[in-house]
Amino acid sequence: MEISALKLSHPAKSLNGTVRLTGSKSESNRALIIQALGGGKVRIENLSSAADTVTLQQALRAASGQRGDSTQQTVIDVGPAGTAMRFLTAYLAITDGRYLLTGSDRMKQRPIGILVDALTTLGADVRYAETAGYPPLAIQGGFTQQTAHVRVQGHVSSQYLSALLLVASSLPQGLNLQIEGELTSRPYLTMTLNMLAEAGIQHRWEAETISIMPQTASPCQLTIEPDWSAASYWYAMVALANEANLFLPNLKSSSLQGDAAIVEIMTHFGVASSFEDGGLRIQKTTVHSAKKLFDFKECPDLAQTVIVCAAALKRDLSFTGLHTLKIKETDRIAALQNELAKFGVRLVEDGAVYHLHTEGLHSPEQLIIDTYEDHRMAMAFAPLALVFSNMQINEPRVVEKSYPDFWKHLKQQGFVIS
Template identity: 55%
Template sequence: MAKHNIILTKQGKTVKGTIQLTGSKSECNRALVIGALSKGKVKVENMSDAADAVTLKTILDLQEQGVPPLMVNTQVVDEHGAIIKSNGPTITQGRTVSHEINIGPAGTAMRFLTAYLPLLNKTITLTGSERMQQRPIGVLVDAMRKLGSNIEYVKNEGFPPIKIHEGFAQQTNRISIKGDISSQYITALLLIASSLPQGLTLEIEGELTSRPYVEMTLAMLRQAGIQHTWDANTITIANQIFAETALLVEPDWSAASYWYSIAALSDEAELFLPGLTSYSLQGDSVITELMANFGITSVFKDGGVYLTKEPKPVQRKIFDLKECPDLAQTVIVVCAALGHEASFTGLETLKIKETDRILALQTELAKIGVKLIEKGQVYKLDCSEKQIPQRMFVNTYDDHRMAMAFAPLAILIPKLEVEDADVVEKSYPAFWKDLIKVGFEVTPVIQ
């Protein structure tokens, strides 16, 4: 598929307007799995239009319906490129028991489906894009094997694709898992816990990374009638039945972070983001506190949040992003653009995201003369040679957050060319259209 580049320009450094954000990808993906596990008793409201959520919904819906047994050598492809195809197929007593699911670049779907699909008692190969096949899945596969799943690696040990064989039978109700890995592994196990015949006790070893995401998962399960206990480092969920309810997906705080970034780089900002609340389940709502350091005031009223900018020197020197790693690119780019030599911790998971986000940040920030220096688990900005060019090309590395974290630089750089603009569909498809609403010009590059 050809990549479509765009050029961003912005006249003046004032931004004003109202932006209606899509539903949270994180909340929506959890809600979709809960809905599937509940056999329809839990409904999902305000479905996100992020490509990852649409992909996951497509796959879950097809699994519920059952893949037609006579789909020989055909493919079902959703609008975002996820492929659900039959493998021939193998038929036993008139039903399909073997097929393949290609989730493309949808990382959350890969983790959640690795835990969910074994419960369906089907033989399924789960694969993804080239980058997805480089992202580790071994910790979760090991946990699922201990629980009783028969899972094998199709290519490389510890990485997708994986083949999930039918015949799941729970072997234990107690699993230990490291806390400093992706919280999506932990969430995947917690989501299926109440559907396991023996329930699940999950022991978290060491410090828990991205704790707010785990808390979000448990809060949503509780809304759906699933109770838990969390004592020290142990979470226990018994076998339970879901309640009939609806899970309302809040607008996406991760998407909101880019508007905080835009406000921070502006001279004057007055933005309203409807639907966001001060009591959000989303850990990325901490962006309100982080951006207060840059003079951004958040006022919750009229059913949303108002952002305003006031001149303020940045004082904070250390940002711990352990509990909100998806905000790292946003915060680091703002600091770099403002010439603020801050240090950052809690970035351990960034190297195994859609791209190696540390390397990507280092490469792109170098284009404005800024260095991101790694010293153990601490990263420090060196802005001593910072310069704002007249034109800059931003490589996005197939990473939606690279595109959106660097886009606000158009306020400072007269012509900002962004590679592969369509990459934002993964989490925020309307991003470029929303930029136009507040005065940015978005011009396609003619190839």
């Protein structure tokens, strides 16, 4: 039976012990594309169990089964999986076969024109099956490369760039990718290039241009680190608990993931981090900072978690680097504004800066949080059960997209969930 809502509370308001996080969705999805193009040479360890990763695995299997068959169209539906949509657009474009790549209603509202334009410049046959600039896409896979040079705007989504770089070494002429304008989410691009390097795929990055020559993968094992995005919710819980001391196994200080920025960010909210043998320990402290402005340009997936945490701590702060949030699983800015308002907090847009106003914060009789088909809304607001005694999260299954064990882990840490 579909669970439409969960009631949450945490009577003890203390956290202690070990939380074993799933593998990183971001690393896992890149690894799957590298493996698919790796000619059987690439093995993966600790693959994420997130729904987005399972979706991408299934899609790659479906494409593999149809490779070279142009007589019939293979329909691949990625549902709400944005990374899968972007990566598969590039992957299917170079893979023999006929494909219709589609997704959920929300996915059909998420732009993909920048990536399609780049692929068609290279010579790919990718067409819009419904609305120009948006999925679904009709893809005739396999193409004669027209050029190795493409220009792509860097400020909209790093996933467009990563999608192209992941397939670059399989192109007959390779790829010279020129990034135009400001680059958003640089750590995700660096992650892509580092993982390609682990598989023996070399690149050159000079000024605004990244070049990858035609080459094949080397035999390797890609070991997926636990998900720092998942860790970020535990940081928020530590910040909001009365006392907390948690151990998160296998997280590394030298992470490929941009969301490891949470370590530094949460020092300003009373959370201390220490890397020990085998993982990371996070503890509540009384040390806060007077920092007033936080920039999420490099780590936009942390924004909801930190903003909600700041609201609960009654910190009037300002935030930048949120421009990509409007084209995510939902319009995350509007969603945040709606849900924060339910306990008297305002998030006010002022050009590229957003200001948090907490003077009206109050404890409602019952706080009911809507999740907007967005996993991060559910997980960013769940820590508030440490602050508000009567709380409900609607459509809790959205967490399966990136962190399927989230509610189970909360129960293990003393949250009462019904």
